[in-house]
Amino acid sequence: QTLAAGGLPPAIAKYVAEYNAVNDYDMARQTIYTALKIMVFLGLFLGVLMIFVVAPWLANSYLHKPLALVPLQIVGLITPFSVILGAFRGAFQGVYKMEYILYTRAIEQLFMILFATAFVLIGLSTVGALWGTVIGYSLAAFSSVYIFKVYMPKYIPKASPDFVFTTKQQLRLAGTLVKFSIPVIITAIAEMLIYNICTIVMGKFLTLDAVGFFAAADPIARLPLMISISVATTILPASSEAFKVKDIPTLQRYVNESYKYSLLFVVPMCVGLALFAVPTLRVLYFAKPEYVAGASALAILAIGMTFYSIFSISTSIVQGIGNPRIPMYILIFGSVTTGLLCWLLVPSMGIAGGALGTTIGCLLMMIPVVYFVFKLTKAKFQLLPVIKITLASLIMGIFALFIPKTALWLFPGIIACMIVYFFALILVKFFTKEDIASLRQLSSKFGPVSTIANKILNFVERIEFRNK
Template sequence: MSDTKLVRGTMLLTGATITSKLLGVLYIFPFTLLVGQQGNALYQYGYLPYTILLSLATLGVPMAVSKFVSKYNALDDYVTGQRLFRSGVVFMTITGFIAFLGLFIMAPVIAGWVLPSGDSSGNSHSDVVFTIRMVSFALLIIPGMAVFRGYFQGFQSMGPTAASQVIEQLARIIFILAAAFLVLEVFGGSLGLAVGLATFGALIGGLGSLSVLLYFWKKRKAGIQEQIRESKKDHQLPLSSMYKELIAYALPLSFVGLAIPLFQAIDLFTFNDAMTAGYGANAGQAETAFGAFSRTTHALIMIPVALATAMSVNLIPAITKANTNRDTESMHRLITKTFQIILFFTIPAAFGLTILATPAFASLYGLEDLGVGSMVLSYYAPAAILFSIFAVTAAILQGMNRQKYAVIGLCIGLFFKLVLNYWLISSFGAVGGVAATIIGYTLAIGFNIWAVGKFAAYQYTQIGKHAAVILGITAIMAVSVYIVREGGMVVFDTSGQTGFVAILVFGVLIGMLLYFILSIRTGMAEKVLGDRFSFSRLRR
């Protein structure tokens, strides 16, 4: 395969992944208007255990299968990859079925763990059980489907995975919003029924994705079979050896990819009890705060995270190549560029979101629960910087074949999150959960940064200087946005949603314009984005 085709396929897959993630964030806005914060809390009760079990059932299969198949295809052994594919589909389907049974049967127990104790002003036990069981059905097909994606990618064919990801997300979102709307607005059904059926969208999305993959398989099967018949070698590896090789690569990758869900799982099992028993909130208040923290505000801060990591993700394969070739100079240059991109985009976005928390939450989610939502968002927004840096440092360590250090860093962060979470929430409410997350991620990042510096012999002096400039520009921008916000609160009518929308629009536009101008004048835009943003060029 030509380098051009490989790059095009990688860009296609990256674009599809980012599109899928952004769609997965944006639909939460209308969904929240339908079900509210308690509905979001109920959705999370089912979806978080499902996400963790799905990752455990698949163990990073797509990328691991891709690497395995690509390796043996390069050795002119297409037979071994085919054997892995066939056995992998069966094996992953079995693990998915086991995961389904476990989640379906354990639903009443999990519901008891996550529901707040005390009064009955929150979601009912039966609603939580129904929600968990509805989402569990997706485990029947998605693990096996992951093998198809990995097999296609092993042939450097990214189109099937890209198309299936987008179709899966679209089908899921359409079903979620349609189910919630029909149950609540047309048939006058209960919130529990609406959210429970909405989580069944995971299975609908999986079926849509599988249909796309089967279409591509039918279309390309003859060509693949021809390559298998023309194989020059057959290593005749036993299945035990194949799976050992797969797991050794996939397990660390899967665990690191679970970073945010694992942090959220700690909140899932401690947040409500800490709010009711320690902080003194009733069940309804606890679930409202949990919905705002774990879903609606989290969705907002993931937007700059998705955009920033998308711009740096293509640098990671280059870091892998530089490490393989022992090209230290190139690797240092790429690490610097990666950090520059992440900091350049996430720092202003996070601080801007902190200042505009109230108009942002009101504009996107309405005025209901504005107090708790805007408060949580204002404290939680800086975590976008940490999420981005952790993802990038973990990817750099993976590119250097030091995956275990990324796992150690994550374990450190999870340990402190677990130790501190209940105490901080019971003392400070939802803000305590935010603080525990920020502390955990900060410690995990600290370890990752140390590991990158040690194994890449990398000095952070230059990054420190760039970060200082970005923080200085951001501070000026933040003051300006604060003035716009306070002025807007006086000028516009904030008794309705329209006034907040106007404040948000003006705040974002002025903040972006000022940051762009200052970054050009200081030369930071040129360092990060290239000489097309040079101040001297623009002045001419």
């Protein structure tokens, strides 16, 4: 699935954004169609490979668990739908219509959860859950085709009557897309290893129950990545467009603002998850109280996700300005390092060792890619906002230490921490007039919520700038 859908969507987003920047809509549309042909071929080929070759080898030779065969084969059925989704999401990303990506993700997740839950409840167990996943992806794929056909002509008009694109030109365009996407695909595979290498290593050393506890904690720890992935999705075409038209000041502003606003939300979320790991697992897995054993892994992984959030945003910037090989090399290094650390730490520390190995690996990846971002864009690193966000998160964390770590106190504790963090930001004078203006513009898109948001921003403005 990663091979089929991991590399070309960023390439689609990059070139669609660049062609749109110079009003070459015919080439923007042709980029989507050419990439879609490549991806459908890859999706079908690799799906068949997964079902008939990879799944039997994994189940019987590596894991020595024949029961895993059918679930792994069902995963292969997801791939053709996944690549269609990837192609059109790349197109939506290229014209900054992130809400279209959101719609397809909502359909994917909603129907995946509904059908997976229904199939599990009628007794189909893991196989039922995976069939629910297949249905979720397939419906999302159909929705992406519908959105593209009905709504995208507003942003990428239909082909000009005199537009002719020969087979030779199409092959040349395919070569350009593949050339850009190969390092991105390798990056995606390495990223997949970062996500899963702990589980693979644990399968060698630990019981299935222990692996299950880690697998239960891992997706919760990655919740803050929703923020960074959203920023990364937007920053790739934006940085491509600014770089294409040589608007370096705008590119530098994008760099600094993407780090600043993602850290503003990601850091307190990661700190909160680390401190409330036990009650979070108790609430989410109330029917399986033994899953609290994954709390140590959740607390450590949550900190690692701060580093990985910065890494994912940096990767999109570097790819957007035409340097996809840099994150590829860094991710290969990171995946190998993470694998080695997990191999060393898991036997002695269990799932906490796997989480620690992943966290250290994320830190070692973050440092070089951030260096390259500032080197290539010549943007100046703004240390002061980072210090202020860290201080505000520290104040919130100290306050959270005094909250009882029980299921009953989880939601009141989260609300209290949000309030403390908000006032801590005011205390350290984080907000500038530009921040308030940007946040007010953003809040205007949320309907009735914008009224409340404006009142809060007015309150901040009165406190922050009362003496100015």
